[in-house]
Amino acid sequence: MEDVKLFRTWSSPYALMIVWALKLKGVEYETIYEDLANKSSLLLEYNPVHKKVPVLLHNGRPICESLVILEYIDETWNTGTRFLPEGPLARATTRFWSKFNAEQVAPSVFRAYVSEGVEQEEAKGPALQNLDIVEKQLIGKKFFGGETFGFLDLVFGWIAHYLEVFEKAGGIELLDKQRFPLISAWKDNFSDILVIKENWPDREKLITKFQLMREYFISTAAAK
Structure with a gap:
């Protein structure tokens, strides 16, 4: 069984983009809300470079930066509708x-x-x-x-x-x-x-x- 977690804030448009992508792909995931004024140790561990959301955690491995995450979602769950064009x-x-x-x-x-x-x-x-x-x-x-x-x-x-x-x-x-x-x-x-x-x-x-x-x-x- 796949373990998918999304570190986000409720208001971030970059994180919302990932929410849309996961739901369009039908991927079940757990949401972990972050307070960016008091960042969790997990967020700092998984995104030590930028220390911000969104972060996608897939089977324990973090993927950072919204555009990178979008491509990862499209390539990992590649059945059905594809986001990126062919060619x-x-x-x-x-x-x-x-x-x-x-x-x-x-x-x-x-x-x-x-x-x-x-x-x-x-x-x-x-x-x-x-x-x-x-x-x-x-x-x-x-x-x-x-x-x-x-x-x-x-x-x-x-x-x-x-x-x-x-x-x-x-x-x-x-x-x-x-x-x-x-x-x-x-x-x-x-x-x-x-x-x-x-x-x-x-x-x-x-x-x-x-x-x-x-x-x-x-x-x-x-x-x-």
Whole structure:
């Protein structure tokens, strides 16, 4: 019998991506919730480099970093629906856009959300430019891979839910439906998937958490 454990927090979009993947694959697992202000000895043991969630523990062996975990899940439980496309070119392209999200899209949105005033207005520019690039990847498509749900939908899945939370918590508007009609349509298609909608954290609770997080980041920056 396989032993699968997922170290996560209730609010992490990176951990939620792994929850979606495991449930879509039908993998039974145990959830271990972490308090990142008081990290457990197990989390520090299993992820000694970054000391953060998510961490997937499969038969006692840890796998760290959300994109690495996603690929591991797809390759380990490879019956039924596959997340990664077939063919080396399509896989390489998928990995490129996954990295683009991790290194540019998500950080630029985060910077806009945790800033204020003139700095926030300046931070909106790069965030919107990156979302423009994401928008173009959906031309003629229902999902990022075409007509079927796949790896990049999981990667960009945070946009479907957390972007609105960041907007509310940060007092900022980014995802205008007129500017981003394709992302808006994809967001609806993505959110209609049963596993996705059933595992979405409480919206109001998330907004409250990220409002407090924003206040912390702003006060910390002001103290420097």
